[in-house]
């Protein structure tokens with residue numbers, strides 16, 4: 222047993238504690254309080270000094286397998302141009318370099334105090350790297366096929382891949398079926414995912430192009446499908462928002478982790494809350510791709526569970542979810558900093574189903590992060606979002 226102390230402990234599950242103490246034994250939190258509080262165990266004290274101790278961060282939406290594309294795609298040309306560049310660049314590197322860059326991204330996440338990820342993957346080429354890491358991971362095995370004629374073969378392929386993983390995946394990694402999004406997954410493919418209890422994750426209501434396409438068949442997306450050789454695919458225009466369209470397919474299961482929700486109106490927000498969907502906001506990716514700003518305060522007011530994700534190094538500068546928390550704070554200065562810190566920790570743990578992460582509370586895992594902080598700090602959550610805080614993992 223050890224007792225960690227710092228000038229601030231932010232448990233997330235409760236009020237911040239000045240000069241708080243956290244007792245840790247066997248990798249779990251045994252006690253939280255202040256010196257001399259009832260129940261404090263007798264153990265050596267390890268003082269982090271003038272610093273903030275908090276739960277490790279949870280990046281609820283990233284794509285580790287796209288890390289090899291860091292800095293290689295133009296952001297400025299709009300969403301569809303970016304998707305087009307992504308599709309063109311994806312196949313340009315061999316598997317060894319894709320894995321090497323994913324391995325580096327995992328090390329960076331660990332170093333900067335992230336303890337869990339929701340990682341979207343089409344290839345599953347890096348499961349062993351996650352398995353060997355100290356991260357807890359839900360890997361969302363993402364299917365996409367716009368042509369309904371390809372739905373059955375795509376599902377069969379996915380079923381075979383999943384069956385082939387049996388017994389090979391490390392205990393810190395879970396693999397779950399996911400959909401790419403409403404404008405890339407055909408209705409029969411959605412139906413197959415629903416029949417398999419999914420999808421567990423999805424990009425949803427990200428760009429105006431996606432919304433315009435589903436509502437009226439307009440915008441830049443039909444041209445993209447045409448250029449991809451998919452212009453012949455018949456699609457009965459739903460005339461609905463992305464959220465309502467996917468719900469009409471029965472594909473908003475409770476616990477779904479929906480990334481983005483930028484284009485979500487009041488009715489959509491109410492629906493997401495009613496369905497028990499978690500929304501992973503990706504503020505930096507949305508800014509970089511010019512798709513707009515998710516209505517975070519309105520999503521919260523509707524009762525939607527919010528968490529944060531970075532999206533991939535193909536659209537952001539780092540996989541450090543604290544940077545997204547900082548941008549969200551700048552975008553919504555009236556939002557309580559403690560609420561944003563909760564999104565980056567407990568909100569993500571709830572979305573990914575890690576009941577023992579995301580908070581400093583008795584019985585939870587001691588997967589903690591800390592940042593040095595000036596002695597004068599009187600609002601630790603505000604300081605964490607200030608731009609000066611640099612997190613690292615608490616080493617056992």
Ligand SMILES: [Zn+2]
Nearest residue numbers: 424480532533
């Ligand atoms: Zn994404």
